Amino acid sequence: MRRPLLALAIVVLLAAGCGDDDETTTTGTTTSAPAETTTTSTADPASPAADEDGDLPGERIELFPYEDAALAVVGVEADDVLHVRGAPDPGAEVLTELDPLEDGFTATGHNRQIDGDAIWVEVDTGEDRGWVNGAYVAQLGDTGDATSRLYPEVADRPRADTLVLLAEQVAADAAGGGGEGEPALRVVIVDGPSVGDLGEVTVDVLGYPDDSVYGERLHVFASEEGGESFTVRTVEATTLCRRGVDDEGRCV
Numbered sequence: 001m002r003r004p005l006l007a008l009a010i011v012v013l014l015a016a017g018c019g020d021d022d023e024t025t026t027t028g029t030t031t032s033a034p035a036e037t038t039t040t041s042t043a044d045p046a047s048p049a050a051d052e053d054g055d056l057p058g059e060r061i062e063l064f065p066y067e068d069a070a071l072a073v074v075g076v077e078a079d080d081v082l083h084v085r086g087a088p089d090p091g092a093e094v095l096t097e098l099d100p101l102e103d104g105f106t107a108t109g110h111n112r113q114i115d116g117d118a119i120w121v122e123v124d125t126g127e128d129r130g131w132v133n134g135a136y137v138a139q140l141g142d143t144g145d146a147t148s149r150l151y152p153e154v155a156d157r158p159r160a161d162t163l164v165l166l167a168e169q170v171a172a173d174a175a176g177g178g179g180e181g182e183p184a185l186r187v188v189i190v191d192g193p194s195v196g197d198l199g200e201v202t203v204d205v206l207g208y209p210d211d212s213v214y215g216e217r218l219h220v221f222a223s224e225e226g227g228e229s230f231t232v233r234t235v236e237a238t239t240l241c242r243r244g245v246d247d248e249g250r251c252v
Helices: 163-175
Strands: 059-061 070-073 082-085 094-098 103-114 118-124 129-133 137-145 186-195 199-206 213-225 229-241
Touching: 094 129, 137 213, 163 186, 163 199, 163 213, 163 229, 186 213, 199 229
Parallel strands: none
Antiparallel strands: 059 103, 070 103, 070 137, 082 094, 082 129, 103 118, 118 129, 137 229, 186 199, 199 213, 213 229
16 A cells, blocks of 8 residues: 555544534544535525536535546444535435445446535436535445454554553554654544454545555454453554555556
8 A cells, every 4th residue: 555654643533423424523632524514505505416517606626536436334323324415515414325335326427526626526326416525425345354464463463451542543544654754544433333253343544645545444353351441452454545446446
């Protein structure tokens, strides 16, 4: 994976909201607000998606995701949803809701930039055709065991009092370390935590400074230690791609 080492400012988003296209929860020391939160629009909230540029706010932009790209929801909190709206506007009518792990919907190739900032993406869910904030969609790349990459020795595997804290540590280790001034990443718990035979939690790490790789989805499996802490057992990583995915699941 092509990217420099990063300094990671952890933001774990767990609070419920009104859909991650509208609001952003901030905890810790980093504000992780997508550009849409600053957008002011005069579009009719009930206006449907349309191809006529004059009917929609902002301007059309030739940018990924491209037509027919298979998309997945990313960076949406485990107890929240991503709204698909009738226009590229946070006040537009909600057509449907997508779960944090939803995938298989497609891009139409019509993307719009609002006020020179937020990028909205038109998508086809199979039942509805509408708009989502582009910060919350990506293409899924390959999935593989990342345990040995992150922790070459068993003794290296971290331990934490809770699965959320453990997910924070794994996210930091996946992003690497670096000097001051490196970009902060957006880290979101998208599934779990849950405890059965093993503890499980899934976290999205977004904002890698790479023109093809948006981030990673890390599915962390952990052993419970005496009911008092959790230790990483394995980590499964899925690459999240910006522009596209080749036949071998690599970001292009």
